Amino acid sequence: MKLPTDIGKDCARAWDAMPWSLQNSATRDQDEWLNQHLAQCEACRSEFELQSRLRLAISLPQDVPVDVDAGLRRLLARIDAPDTRAARQRSRTSWVTRALVAAVLVQAIGIGVLGARLWSEASQADYRTLSQASAPLPTGAMHVVPDDTMKLADWDTLLHTFRLQVIGGPNEVGAYTVVASDGSTSSRDTLQKLRTTHGIRLAEPVANTP
Amino acid sequence: MTEADIDADATDRMLLQRMSAGDRAALAVLYRSYHGRLCRFLSRLTRRSDVIEEVINDCLWITWQKAGTFHGDSRVSTWIIGIAYRCGLKALRQHGDEPVDDDALSEDRFPAHCPDEDRELRDWLAKGLSRLSADQRVVIELVYGLGHTLDDVAVIMQCPVGTVKARLFHARVKLRNTLPALAGDPPIRKESMP
Ligand SMILES: [Zn+2]
Numbered sequence: 001m002k003l004p005t006d007i008g009k010d011c012a013r014a015w016d017a018m019p020w021s022l023q024n025s026a027t028r029d030q031d032e033w034l035n036q037h038l039a040q041c042e043a044c045r046s047e048f049e050l051q052s053r054l055r056l057a058i059s060l061p062q063d064v065p066v067d068v069d070a071g072l073r074r075l076l077a078r079i080d081a082p083d084t085r086a087a088r089q090r091s092r093t094s095w096v097t098r099a100l101v102a103a104v105l106v107q108a109i110g111i112g113v114l115g116a117r118l119w120s121e122a123s124q125a126d127y128r129t130l131s132q133a134s135a136p137l138p139t140g141a142m143h144v145v146p147d148d149t150m151k152l153a154d155w156d157t158l159l160h161t162f163r164l165q166v167i168g169g170p171n172e173v174g175a176y177t178v179v180a181s182d183g184s185t186s187s188r189d190t191l192q193k194l195r196t197t198h199g200i201r202l203a204e205p206v207a208n209t210p
Numbered sequence: 211m212t213e214a215d216i217d218a219d220a221t222d223r224m225l226l227q228r229m230s231a232g233d234r235a236a237l238a239v240l241y242r243s244y245h246g247r248l249c250r251f252l253s254r255l256t257r258r259s260d261v262i263e264e265v266i267n268d269c270l271w272i273t274w275q276k277a278g279t280f281h282g283d284s285r286v287s288t289w290i291i292g293i294a295y296r297c298g299l300k301a302l303r304q305h306g307d308e309p310v311d312d313d314a315l316s317e318d319r320f321p322a323h324c325p326d327e328d329r330e331l332r333d334w335l336a337k338g339l340s341r342l343s344a345d346q347r348v349v350i351e352l353v354y355g356l357g358h359t360l361d362d363v364a365v366i367m368q369c370p371v372g373t374v375k376a377r378l379f380h381a382r383v384k385l386r387n388t389l390p391a392l393a394g395d396p397p398i399r400k401e402s403m404p
Contacts, residue, residue, distance in 0.1 A: 019378070024212070051354075051382075057335035059357040060328055062250035066259050066266070072241050073254060075267045076234060079274065154391040 010037055015046045018051045034142040141167070141179045142191060150199045158197065161192050177206065215285070222286035230278030241270055246292050247287075250355060254339065254347040255298045255323050258305070265301045269294040291356065292366040295348065303343070338389045346381035349374060 014037045020026040021034050038045045146155055159165065159178070169176035180190070194203035222243075228236035248269065252262045272293050280289060339347050345367070352358045352366060360378075364371045 007262045015382075019353050020248075020359075023353070023357060025357070037264055050386060053331075054335070054338070054385065055354045056391075058351060060332060060335075061246065062253040063332060064249065064253045064257055064259050064262060065264050066245075066249050067240060068245045071245070071263045071266060072238060075241065075274075076238075078267065078271060079234075177226065208266075 011044055012037070013033070014041065014046065018048055022051055022055045044099075090149060136179065137206050138168075138179050138186070141177055142194070142203055143206055144178050144194060144203045145174050145200045145201040147201055154199060158199070162194065164190070217284045219287070223280075223282065226246050226273075226277040226280050226286060229274055237270070237274055240273070244287075244290060246268070247356060248289075251291065251294060251348075251351055252298050254351045255302060255344055256305070262300050262304050264296060266296045268297040272297070279295065284362070287356075288362045289360065290354070291358075295366055296368075329403075338385045340380050341384050341388045346377050346384070346387070349377045350381050350385075353378060 012035055017026060017030055018033045021031050026034070038048055146158075159181075164178040165181040165182050167177050167179055191203055191205060193198050222240065225236045225240045229240065245266065248266045249262055252265050256262060269290065273290055280286065339350070342350065348367065349363060350364045353360075358366065360371050360374050363374045367374065
């Protein structure tokens with residue numbers, strides 16, 4: 001005969017064992033022990049019935065209709081044309097998220113030729129690259145991520161139009177650092193225009209932390 | 211892990227390997243294989259089908275991007291569900307306060323073939339789950355629905371096993387107090403019926 005405290009302990013043990021027995025991940029010994037306890041304990045038996053019904057209910061196919069084919073088509077389209085997606089996200093995600101998305105895209109598709117060309121231009125400039133972390137960036141510097149589909153000529157035109165020059169990049173998140181080529185520091189207006197320019201994935205001011 | 215689980219994991223690993231080499235057919239197979247699971251899992255977080263699809267695609271997009279970095283510390287399914295969980299939480303933060311478009315809300319839409327018995331079971335479950343926090347609903351789905359172990363759930367939710375145990379315990383206590391006792395009872399009728 002068992003003392004009430006033992007029964008309490010057994011019930012706690014049975015309570016713990018139920019989910020694993022229900023999902024068939026308990027050992028045979030554990031299952032046998034639970035069955036023995038259930039045979040002699042009304043309270044645990046009723047709890048186990050509730051648990052069984054819970055498992056049954058949870059296992060029903062979900063009832064919110066989501067079209068698998070349409071979803072897959074959209075995902076494949078997103079992989080084929082990642083820039084549209086990034087543009088859509090621009091309005092609602094943070095800089096970090098956007099930068100990370102951009103980094104993934106840039107790495108995935110590669111703007112190798114463009115990057116190499118810009119890099120060599122940057123190294124000829126008076127300024128140093130981002131990799132030289134100790135050198136403070138000039139006031140008004142911006143991070144700009146162009147579309148990977150952007151042609152080199154368009155990028156050049158864009159820089160010329162906005163009177164910008166590349167002084168570094170791409171950094172680890174795929175952003176180029178640009179400044180006004182005439183040395184002016186009023187870039188707020190330029191920033192706004194860049195953001196609405198087709199082919200610019202993102203444009204952000206560089207936070208200067210001396 | 212059962213033998214079927216081991217087989218499924220081996221298949222998933224093979225698919226990831228092919229995906230890391232840019233194989234879209236492998237992605238399509240993985241997408242279809244996880245769609246049902248992810249839908250149900252995410253339906254515990256939101257009832258909006260548009261948000262569910264968005265999260266599934268965010269999750270599989272990350273899976274596609276990171277397929278080559280999967281090192282196999284866990285089952286593939288644990289890894290993917292973990293990504294879906296984090297994408298789901300992010301989506302909740304983004305869409306939580308948006309006005310809900312009626313078309314996107316599918317609370318009362320059931321497949322036409324859905325038998326009454328299922329409907330009753332769903333109502334019963336919905337009643338219980340409505341009293342739980344999002345994390346408690348997630349734990350219930352992970353354990354009773356997807357069949358994950360405590361250790362798996364801790365990996366998915368990126369929290370200690372003790373926290374998972376506590377969430378499961380409290381969820382079960384709440385469910386027991388909310389859901390009618392069922393010992394020998396016939397299936398519950400809708401309350402509005404005489
Ligand atoms: Zn007992």
